[in-house]
Amino acid sequence: MVVALGLLLTAFLQIPYWLGDLTAPASELYTGLLVNVEDANYITIIQRGSEGAWMHSLRFTSEPDAPAFLYVFYLAWGHLARLAQWDATTTWHIARFVMSVLVFIVTFGFVRTFVAARAAQWVAFGLAILGGGFDWVAFPWETLAPTSATPIDLKMADAHLFHSALTFPHYLASITLLLILFWCALRLCNENLARAKFFALVVLGALANNGVVLVYPFFVLLSCGVLGMYGILLMLRAKKMVWRQVTILLVLILSTVPLVLYYAYAFASSELLRVWAAQSQTLSPNPLHYVLTFAPYLFLALLDFWRVGVHDNKRLLLWIWLLVVALLVYAPLGAQRRFLQGVQVPLAILATFGLFEVALPRIRSARWFQKLSTRPNYSAQGLERLIIVAFLWIISVSSAYQWLSAIALTVVQQPYPLFRPRAEVEAMDWLLGHADSNQVVLSSYFSGSYLPFRSGMRVYLGHVYETIHFDAKQKLVDTFLAAETNDAARLEFLRANKIEFLFYGRAEREVGGFDPARAAYLKLVFRNQEASVYQVTQSE
Numbered sequence: 385m386v387v388a389l390g391l392l393l394t395a396f397l398q399i400p401y402w403l404g405d406l407t408a409p410a411s412e413l414y415t416g417l418l419v420n421v422e423d424a425n426y427i428t429i430i431q432r433g434s435e436g437a438w439m440h441s442l443r444f445t446s447e448p449d450a451p452a453f454l455y456v457f458y459l460a461w462g463h464l465a466r467l468a469q470w471d472a473t474t475t476w477h478i479a480r481f482v483m484s485v486l487v488f489i490v491t492f493g494f495v496r497t498f499v500a501a502r503a504a505q506w507v508a509f510g511l512a513i514l515g516g517g518f519d520w521v522a523f524p525w526e527t528l529a530p531t532s533a534t535p536i537d538l539k540m541a542d543a544h545l546f547h548s549a550l551t552f553p554h555y556l557a558s559i560t561l562l563l564i565l566f567w568c569a570l571r572l573c574n575e576n577l578a579r580a581k582f583f584a585l586v587v588l589g590a591l592a593n594n595g596v597v598l599v600y601p602f603f604v605l606l607s608c609g610v611l612g613m614y615g616i617l618l619m620l621r622a623k624k625m626v627w628r629q630v631t632i633l634l635v636l637i638l639s640t641v642p643l644v645l646y647y648a649y650a651f652a653s654s655e656l657l658r659v660w661a662a663q664s665q666t667l668s669p670n671p672l673h674y675v676l677t678f679a680p681y682l683f684l685a686l687l688d689f690w691r692v693g694v695h696d697n698k699r700l701l702l703w704i705w706l707l708v709v710a711l712l713v714y715a716p717l718g719a720q721r722r723f724l725q726g727v728q729v730p731l732a733i734l735a736t737f738g739l740f741e742v743a744l745p746r747i748r749s750a751r752w753f754q755k756l757s758t759r760p761n762y763s764a765q766g767l768e769r770l771i772i773v774a775f776l777w778i779i780s781v782s783s784a785y786q787w788l789s790a791i792a793l794t795v796v797q798q799p800y801p802l803f804r805p806r807a808e809v810e811a812m813d814w815l816l817g818h819a820d821s822n823q824v825v826l827s828s829y830f831s832g833s834y835l836p837f838r839s840g841m842r843v844y845l846g847h848v849y850e851t852i853h854f855d856a857k858q859k860l861v862d863t864f865l866a867a868e869t870n871d872a873a874r875l876e877f878l879r880a881n882k883i884e885f886l887f888y889g890r891a892e893r894e895v896g897g898f899d900p901a902r903a904a905y906l907k908l909v910f911r912n913q914e915a916s917v918y919q920v921t922q923s924e
Contacts, residue, residue: 386509390488393513394481397550400787401477404794404803412803416473418790419541419551420531421801421833422847426554428837429455430479431472433462442656443836444847446824446881452650452657456598457554472837476553483556484549487563488513491545491729494563497570498698498733504740507772511732513545516782517677523670531848533721534669536677537782538789542666542724543677546783550790558599559726565592565607566701569636573618573629574697586632590639597640601647602719608637609708614701621700656852661718664849668713668720680779681731684738691742699737702730739775744768800890801830807914808889812838814910814917815885823884828861830891844883867897874898875905878920889915 401416408414417423428443438459439451458479465475495508519536522528533540541547541555548555568589572582596607615633618626651657668674675682685706694700705727712723747753748764757764793799812835815825821840825832832846845857863869864877877883888900900906906918 386489386492387485390485393488394484394549397484397787398477398481400550400790400794403791404798407795408798408803411806412798413806413809414794414798414803415801415834416476417802418793421830422850423552424834424837425847425850426455426458426552427472427476429458430462430465430475431837431840433459434466434472434475435462436466437462442660442850442852443842444832444845444850445656445852446842446844446883447656447852448822449656450654452654453646454601454650457557461553479553480549480551480556483553483560487545487549487556487560490560490563494567494729495733497567498702499736501740504736507739507776508733508736510776511681511735511779512729513549514776514783515680515728515732515779516544516546516786517679517681517779518782519673519676520782523672526670532669533666534673536669536673538785540721540724542721543728544783545726545728547786548725550786554599555725558596558603559729561592561595561599562603562607562726563729565589565596565636566610566705568592569611569614569633570698570701572632573614586635589636593636593640594643597643597647600719600722601643602717602722604640604644605715605717606708606712606723608640609712610701610705611637613704613708617700617704618697621697659852660850663718663852663854665718666721667718671714674713678728678731680775681728681735684736684743685731685734686738687742688734688738692737699734702734705730706734739772744771747771801834804834805890805914807912809834809838811887811889811910811912811915811917815839815841815887818909819885824882825885825887826861826864826878826881826883827887827889828865828891828895829858831887831889835887841885844881862895865892865896865898867899869898871903871905874903878905884920886918886920887915888918 400418404414405416415421415424416427422444425444429440432441432443437451438453438456440454440459441451442449461475461479462472464470465472470478491512492505492509495505495512499505499508516537519534520538521535526534528534533542536543541551545559548559568585571577572585572589577585593607596603611633615626615630618629651661689703694703709723709727713720748768753764753767756762757767793802808831812831815835816839819825819839819841822842824842824844825835825839826844827835827846829845832843832851835841835843835846843851845851845854845861848854851857860877864874886900886906900916900918901908903918905921907921908916909919910917
């Protein structure tokens with residue numbers, strides 16, 4: 385039943401992508417993206433993996449870098465693509481499909497660990513995969529950038545499982561691995577297991593924790609933070625040293641040390657990686673946005689905490705997960721809001737406890753409920769089901785909006801550059817067979833966000849995070865393309881940055897009035913009705 389439902393919901397989530405590909409005009413290519421133009425970065429990494437790479441190299445910046453063992457999730461999908469002979473874009477969609485089904489199945493299994501009643505299990509599952517909140521507007525005193533992730537329920541895929549499944553497979557990978565890790569920790573610490581099962585769960589938990597680090601190296605703070613705090617509170621609750629549980633948790637934590645040391649060394653030894661990490665800012669918004677986002681869950685969870693409390697070690701881990709996330713989303717780290725990934729699952733379980741253990745009993749005892757349940761064609765059980773279904777519908781509004789907005793984007797709006805002229809893509813593809821992958825091509829931001837995937841080359845500008853010193857380079861590109869810039873300055877810029885090609889299409893024409901056909905230092909090597917490619921001759 386769960387597998388069938390997971391497959392059905394996952395297929396439902398593919399509809400916006402399918403419609404985008406189906407309704408795209410014959411002259412345009414749907415890139416398969418839904419959120420940001422620079423999300424082609426992930427498809428680019430899959431492409432690199434299909435070419436045999438296991439080390440990630442920054443393709444969206446002109447500086448040569450030292451490849452590192454990063455983005456392993458997408459590199460692995462690339463290797464699978466090579467074996468299955470899939471193209472990178474198809475593999476991206478397969479990854480989303482597979483990871484969506486997997487996270488739905490694992491989420492239900494995680495829910496069953498805590499919730500015994502069948503009806504309550506399905507409610508918790510529904511809250512986890514469909515629910516959202518009410519953060520739908522910016523506050524009057526806020527001035528938000530176009531790329532801001534607020535309001536959260538409409539723009540931040542990190543916050544909800546449904547939105548994650550609609551967009552990014554690596555989000556789903558991190559959530560799945562966290563759920564497996566915490567499920568293993570719960571069973572190891574709270575059950576008497578046969579030796580074979582005990583060691584199997586230790587190995588599975590250690591692999592899951594290392595998998596978390598491979599997807600997001602900084603997530604070691606979340607996974608190990610939850611495990612470490614869980615061990616401390618288990619000791620406080622027992623009022624003694626619980627050696628068995630502490631040892632198990634330490635094994636799960638320490639298993640990540642080799643990877644953590646590797647990443648510490650990689651970032652310490654690479655100036656480019658340090659700059660990349662420093663400018664990869666995904667900061668949390670005003671806390672009130674989080675309150676509105678998770679209000680339905682928090683109200684019921686806190687109601688249960690107040691009336692019932694934390695009476696077992698299983699619920700304790702759920703509350704610890706929430707506490708660690710609450711600390712990390714405002715810690716002095718650049719990736720604050722990323723730590724939200726997966727938090728909807730413990731919130732959904734705790735909210736279900738509040739609904740079934742506190743709210744529904746109070747409603748059942750209310751005079752209006754008892755009076756209504758005695759009317760013809762009414763029953764207490766039927767009214768309870770109606771209340772539960774209505775609650776699920778109400779908190780699923782933002783998820784429904786996300787899905788409908790995705791369809792509007794891919795069917796009605798079809799904006800450039802999520803939809804690109806095929807002739808422009810043809811010009812990018814020309815570079816793939818006529819330039820070296822380590823050569824640098826100059827373009828505007830919109831073109832640069834897709835060029836590494838289609839051409840295999842490095843770009844000078846193309847990704848807010850992966851283009852080193854993005855803001856400064858954006859200004860330099862605008863200056864280069866401006867009509868008033870003199871050719872001597874342009875040529876010096878090209879030489880200083882070892883740029884060997886210029887891509888000139890729609891986005892470049894919209895930036896400035898520069899006409900590359902008039903530049904003696906640029907040789908036209910490809911042209912069609914949408915774009916031109918020039919090679920730098922290094923002479924004026």
